[in-house]
Amino acid sequence: MTSDTPTRARVLVVDDAATVRMYHNSLLGEAGFEVSEAANGLEAVEAALGTPFDLYVVDVNMPKMNGYACVEALRSETVGTAAPIVMISTEDRPGDADRAYRAGANLYLVKPVAGDRLVRVATMLTADRSWAAEKDVAA
Amino acid sequence: MGLVRKQAPQEPEEALPEGPSAEILLSRLDDPDPDRRRESALGLVGAPEAVPAMLARVGVEEDPRVLESMLTTLAAYDTEDVAGGLAVHLASDEAGLRTAVAAALATMPRSFPAVLPSLLAAPDHDVRVMTAMILADLQHPEAHTWLVRMICQDPHPNVVTGAIDALLPSATTDDVQLLLDARERFPDDPFLRFTVNAALPRLTGTP
Amino acid sequence: MASTAATGLSDGDFIRFAEYFYKRTGIHFAAGKRYFVDKRIDTCIRNSPYDTFAAWFAALRTSDQGPMLQELINQLTVNETYFLREDYQFDAMLSTVLPNVLAARGGVGRIVGPVKILSLPCSTGEEPYSIALRLLEEWDQIDHVDVEIHGADIDSEVLAKAAHASYGERSVQRVPKAWMNKYFAAVGAGRYQVDEGIRSAVTLHKVNICDTAAMRSFRDFDIVFCRNVLIYFDELSSRRAAENLYGAMRPGGYLFLGHSESMSRISPIFTPTRLPEGLVYQRPTGAK
Numbered sequence: 138m139t140s141d142t143p144t145r146a147r148v149l150v151v152d153d154a155a156t157v158r159m160y161h162n163s164l165l166g167e168a169g170f171e172v173s174e175a176a177n178g179l180e181a182v183e184a185a186l187g188t189p190f191d192l193y194v195v196d197v198n199m200p201k202m203n204g205y206a207c208v209e210a211l212r213s214e215t216v217g218t219a220a221p222i223v224m225i226s227t228e229d230r231p232g233d234a235d236r237a238y239r240a241g242a243n244l245y246l247v248k249p250v251a252g253d254r255l256v257r258v259a260t261m262l263t264a265d266r267s268w269a270a271e272k273d274v275a276a
Numbered sequence: 277m278g279l280v281r282k283q284a285p286q287e288p289e290e291a292l293p294e295g296p297s298a299e300i301l302l303s304r305l306d307d308p309d310p311d312r313r314r315e316s317a318l319g320l321v322g323a324p325e326a327v328p329a330m331l332a333r334v335g336v337e338e339d340p341r342v343l344e345s346m347l348t349t350l351a352a353y354d355t356e357d358v359a360g361g362l363a364v365h366l367a368s369d370e371a372g373l374r375t376a377v378a379a380a381l382a383t384m385p386r387s388f389p390a391v392l393p394s395l396l397a398a399p400d401h402d403v404r405v406m407t408a409m410i411l412a413d414l415q416h417p418e419a420h421t422w423l424v425r426m427i428c429q430d431p432h433p434n435v436v437t438g439a440i441d442a443l444l445p446s447a448t449t450d451d452v453q454l455l456l457d458a459r460e461r462f463p464d465d466p467f468l469r470f471t472v473n474a475a476l477p478r479l480t481g482t483p
Numbered sequence: 484m485a486s487t488a489a490t491g492l493s494d495g496d497f498i499r500f501a502e503y504f505y506k507r508t509g510i511h512f513a514a515g516k517r518y519f520v521d522k523r524i525d526t527c528i529r530n531s532p533y534d535t536f537a538a539w540f541a542a543l544r545t546s547d548q549g550p551m552l553q554e555l556i557n558q559l560t561v562n563e564t565y566f567l568r569e570d571y572q573f574d575a576m577l578s579t580v581l582p583n584v585l586a587a588r589g590g591v592g593r594i595v596g597p598v599k600i601l602s603l604p605c606s607t608g609e610e611p612y613s614i615a616l617r618l619l620e621e622w623d624q625i626d627h628v629d630v631e632i633h634g635a636d637i638d639s640e641v642l643a644k645a646a647h648a649s650y651g652e653r654s655v656q657r658v659p660k661a662w663m664n665k666y667f668a669a670v671g672a673g674r675y676q677v678d679e680g681i682r683s684a685v686t687l688h689k690v691n692i693c694d695t696a697a698m699r700s701f702r703d704f705d706i707v708f709c710r711n712v713l714i715y716f717d718e719l720s721s722r723r724a725a726e727n728l729y730g731a732m733r734p735g736g737y738l739f740l741g742h743s744e745s746m747s748r749i750s751p752i753f754t755p756t757r758l759p760e761g762l763v764y765q766r767p768t769g770a771k
Contacts, residue, residue: 154438156440156444156467156474156475157467159470160467160474163474178751179746179751179755180745182747182755183745183747183755183762186757198374198375198378198405198406199375200375200413201379201748201750201751203372203375204371205371206340206371206751215754227402227405227438230369230402232369248434249434249465249467249468250467252466278629279618279619279625279631279680279685280629280630281631281685281686282631295699315730318695318723318726318727319699340751344722344750344751344752348719348722348723351719383717383718383719445503445506477495478499
C-alpha cells in the first residue's frame with residue numbers, strides 16, 4: 138500500500154472450510170489487505186464486536202450460524218456495521234442472491250470465484266471508506 | 277436489602293418439582309409462544325414417542341431457537357429413523373434449516389452411515405457438499421475412507437474441494453497421490469489447485 | 484525439560500493439532516503459544532502408551548471424548564480455582580451488567596424480587612464467595628437491592644467443601660488484607676474460613692448442568708457465571724447445557740463464560756454483547 142493509505146483495509150473472511158479461509162486470506166493478503174478469519178457466523182459477529190472491519194467476505198452454508206443470519210446480525214443492532222459485505226456460495230439456485238441482498242449483502246458471488254475477481258471486488262468495495270467515519274468509528 | 281438467602285427453605289435435591297408429562301410437552305410443540313415450544317422440545321429428551329412429532333416439525337418450525345432445541349433432543353437418539361428424517365432437509369432452500377440439520381447429523385455417528393449412500397448419490401451437488409461438511413465433524417473411523425471416495429469419484433469440483441477440506445485434518449502421506457489426481461481432474465479450478473498445493477508440503481514433510 | 488524436544492512437533496503437526504483442538508473446544512492457540520502447547524502435549528504423550536506425536540494424535544482423534552482429551556484439556560487450561568479469579572468479569576458485573584439489570588427491571592426503587600446470580604459450576608465455592616465479597620465491598624447499590632447468590636455443582640464433595648468454606652493461603656492470596664480481616668477467620672493450619680454471614684447468604688445446589696429436568700428448578704437468573712466447563716463437553720452435551728442455561732436465565736440476562744471460551748462453537752441461541760471488559764452473552768429479550 139502506498140503512503141496515501143495510512144491503514145490497510147481490514148477484511149474478515151468467514152467460512153467454515155479452513156482451506157477456503159486460507160485461500161481467501163492468501164489472495165487478499167497478497168493484495169495488501171489485512172485479513173482476519175472466522176469459522177462460522179457467530180465467530181464473525183463476535184470478531185466484529187471486537188474491532189470493526191472494512192469488508193466482510195461471508196460463506197452461506199456454515200454450522201452454528203449460517204451466512205444469511207450472520208449478515209443480518211452484522212447489519213442489526215447487535216453489530217450495526219455499514220461496511221460492505223460480499224457473500225460467496227456454492228449455491229446457485231434462483232432466489233439465493235435475492236436472499237443475500239435482503240439480508241444486507243452488497244454482492245453475491247458463486248463459487249469458485251477466480252482470485253483476481255475477488256481481489257478486484259474487494260479493492261473496489263473498500264476504495265471509499267467514508268461510511269466508516271459516519272458510523273463504525275462512533276461505535 | 278443486601279445479600280439474601282433464597283426465601284423458600286432449600287428443597288431436598290431429590291424432591292424436584294415434577295415436570296410436565298410428555299403428553300403435555302407434545303401438545304406444547306404447537307404453542308404460539310416460541311419459548312414454550314423451545315422448552316417442550318428440550319424437555320422431550322428421553323421420550324421416544326415424541327420423535328415422529330418432532331421430526332414432522334423440523335421442516336416447518338420457523339423460530340431458529342426452537343429448531344436448535346428440537347435438533348438437540350432429536351440428535352441424542354442417533355437412530356436411522358431420526359437420521360433419515362433429518363437428512364431430507366439437507367436439500368432445503370432454507371440455509372438455516374439445512375445447516376442446522378447438518379450440524380445435528382454430524383453428531384450421529386451410529387446412524388449417519390445408513391443415510392450416507394443416498395446422500396452421496398444425491399443429484400443436487402449442494403447436498404453432496406453438505407455431506408462432506410458432515411463427514412468433517414463425524415466421529416467415525418470410516419469417515420476418512422468415505423471422504424477419499426468422494427474425492428476420487430464425485431464429478432463436481434465444489435464437492436471435491438469440500439471433501440478435501442474435510443479430509444486434510446486427518447490426511448497423511450498416503451493421501452498425496454489422491455490429491456494430485458484431484459488436481460489433475462480439475463485443472464481449471466483455481467481454488468482446488470491452491471488447496472492441493474498448500475497441503476502437499478505439509479503431507480510430504482518438505483518445505 | 485530436556486525431554487521437551489523428544490516428540491518434536493513439526494510446524495505442520497502444530498497447525499493440525501491447533502485446528503483439531505479448536506474444533507473440539509473452541510480454544511485457539513496462536514503460534515506465539517507454541518512453546519507452552521508443545522510442553523503440555525509432550526507431557527500428555529509421556530503419560531500415554533504412545534511414543535510419537537503422530538501415534539498419540541491419531542489415538543486422540545479416534546477416541547475423541549475419552550480420557551485422552553480430558554487430560555489434554557486439563558493440561559492446556561489452567562484449572563486451579565482461587566478467590567477473585569478472572570476478576571475483570573466481576574469488574575464488568577459491577578460497572579456495566581448490574582446497572583443494566585437494574586434498569587431493565589425498572590430501577591432501584593421499583594425492582595420486584597431479588598437480583599439473582601448463579602455460579603455454575605461453583606466447585607469449592609471460591610467463585611460465589613468472590614461475587615459476594617465484591618458486591619458487599621464495591622457495589623454502591625447493595626444496601627438498596629436484594630441479591631441472591633446461588634452456587635451449583637455436580638460434585639457433592641466439592642459442594643461440601645464449599646459449604647464449609649475454609650481455604651488455604653494460596654486460594655485467598657488475591658483477597659485484600661482489609662477484606663480478609665473483615666470476612667475471614669483464621670481456623671489454624673494456615674486456613675481461613677469465610678464468615679457465617681456470607682456463607683449463609685449463598686445457596687448451594689447439587690445439579691448436573693446437562694440434566695434438563697433438574698435444571699428446570701433454576702429460573703429467572705439475571706447473571707450466570709459458567710466458566711471453564713463447557714469446553715469439557717462433547718457437541719451435544721454442550722448444546723444441551725447451553726439450552727439449560729438459557730432456560731435458567733431471565734430474558735436479557737447475562738452469561739459469562741471463561742475468558743478463553745466462546746459460545747460460537749457451541750450454540751447460536753445467545754446474543755453476544757461487547758462490554759468494555761470483554762465479551763458477554765445475553766438471553767435475547769425478543770421472545771417473552
